Amino acid sequence: MDQLANYMPILAPILIIQLILLIVAIIDLVRIERTNGPKWLWALIILFINIIGPILYFVIGRRSN
Numbered sequence: 445m446d447q448l449a450n451y452m453p454i455l456a457p458i459l460i461i462q463l464i465l466l467i468v469a470i471i472d473l474v475r476i477e478r479t480n481g482p483k484w485l486w487a488l489i490i491l492f493i494n495i496i497g498p499i500l501y502f503v504i505g506r507r508s509n
Contacts, residue, residue, distance in 0.1 A: 462495045469498035478507050 469490045473479070479486055486505045490497045 458495075465495065465498035466490060469501045472506070473501065476506065479505050480507050481505065 470487070473483060473486055473490065486501050489505075490501050493500070
């Protein structure tokens with residue numbers, strides 16, 4: 445447990461960024477009408493592919509008008 449406490453200053457910002465990206469991506473997915481691919485698939489990618497999933501959604505998944 446002491447080793448984990450040593451890494452908390454490094455891990456805490458990464459976990460916060462991951463949580464923010466996840467929330468923003470899910471909110472955007474719900475609000476947007478059309479995506480590149482099925483919405484259910486993007487929801488799974490966002491939820492299960494940790495920090496890369498939301499980034500992939502914003503780069504590839506959103507359909508530009």
